[in-house]
Amino acid sequence: xxxxxLSDIHSNSEAINSVLxxxxxxxxxxxxxxxVGYGADPNYCIEKVKDLNCKCVGGNHDFAVVGxxxxxxxxxxxxxxxxxxxxxLKKDNINFLLSLNKKIELKNKVFAVHGSPQxxxxxxxxxxxTASLIxxxxxxxxxxxxxxxxxxxxxxxxxxxxxxxxxxxxxGRIEISxxxxxxxxxxxxxxxxxxxxxxxxxxxxxxxxxxxIYRVSYPIHLTQDKxxxxxxxxxxxxxxxxxx
Ligand SMILES: [Fe+2]
Numbered sequence: 001x002x003x004x005x006l007s008d009i010h011s012n013s014e015a016i017n018s019v020l021x022x023x024x025x026x027x028x029x030x031x032x033x034x035x036v037g038y039g040a041d042p043n044y045c046i047e048k049v050k051d052l053n054c055k056c057v058g059g060n061h062d063f064a065v066v067g068x069x070x071x072x073x074x075x076x077x078x079x080x081x082x083x084x085x086x087x088x089l090k091k092d093n094i095n096f097l098l099s100l101n102k103k104i105e106l107k108n109k110v111f112a113v114h115g116s117p118q119x120x121x122x123x124x125x126x127x128x129x130t131a132s133l134i135x136x137x138x139x140x141x142x143x144x145x146x147x148x149x150x151x152x153x154x155x156x157x158x159x160x161x162x163x164x165x166x167x168x169x170x171x172g173r174i175e176i177s178x179x180x181x182x183x184x185x186x187x188x189x190x191x192x193x194x195x196x197x198x199x200x201x202x203x204x205x206x207x208x209x210x211x212x213i214y215r216v217s218y219p220i221h222l223t224q225d226k227x228x229x230x231x232x233x234x235x236x237x238x239x240x241x242x243x244x
Contacts, residue, residue: 003106005186005202005211007032007114007146008059009049011039011085012190012240015199016048018218019189026203030104032146033059033114036097037078038191038236040226042085045190046093058100059114059146060121065089066097069121077233084232107206109141117143124148128163131183132156135163142182142211144204150194151187151213155180168213169194176209186213190223197243 004026009016029052036042038061049056061078063069065086071079089097102120104112116123116130117138124147125131131154134143151168158179166172174184187200194200198215205212224237 001206002026003204003206004029004054005032005112005144005204006030006049006054006189007186007201008034008149008188008190009036009045010034010061010188010190011036011042011045012199012218012223013039013041013044013048014220014223015190015218016045018216019199019201020048022214022216023201023203029054030106030112030144031056032112032144033057033100034061034146034188035059036065036085036089037061038081038227038232039223040230040232042088043090043093046089046096050096055104055106055112056100057102057104057112057114057120058097061085062097062100063121066094068098073122077235080233081236084230106204109139110144111140111142112144114145115147116145125154125183125185126150128154128165131165132163134183135181140181142176142184142204144202145183145185146188148185149188149192150185151192151200151215152185152194153211154183156182167194169196169215171200171213171215174211174213176211184211186211187215191240192243193239195243197241
């Protein structure tokens, strides 16, 4: 059983299409939220996620465009894109975003959230202190997260209580160990921020206990043209070139 892990698509149709083309075979998909925001193809990306029939949680942008998260949490460019997106969305797609849960359980003790288990919508897990607190407060084997747009993995070794972090900005392979627990971010499909502009996604192989993270090229200039033609802030187009 293989699960494709998609997060932070951010209305980037070129990135999601390149990722889906790159994925050879999975049995199902999960989506960790922020389907919309920043990019110019919100309806297309929501419909793509619906077509995949995947388990999906909502992210801060998904909930902000339907009025469930205050837009004052966002910077100027993000806020402009949220207001623009909320004007574009079809009724069905608004209802889809409104229906999203904050947390999903894949199997015994394997969970998925957008931000973190203690604040699924807004909290970023960026350092070992935050990861340590979350490992101590929540009893999971693996928690898949998105939100930071940084591909990487925190692990807790239960033999010595040591926490490690490995950056997966160029992709890589995580072998799930019996003695460890994990917080895994498979990176962002549509707006990577780890210095690698390629789209990022993961595949979790439950049978072998392996998570692979992959990076895929996509036609960034097409996405940038659409953002500019839509009248969205130019900075949202520019950052895609750098993966920041
Ligand atoms: Fe995001």
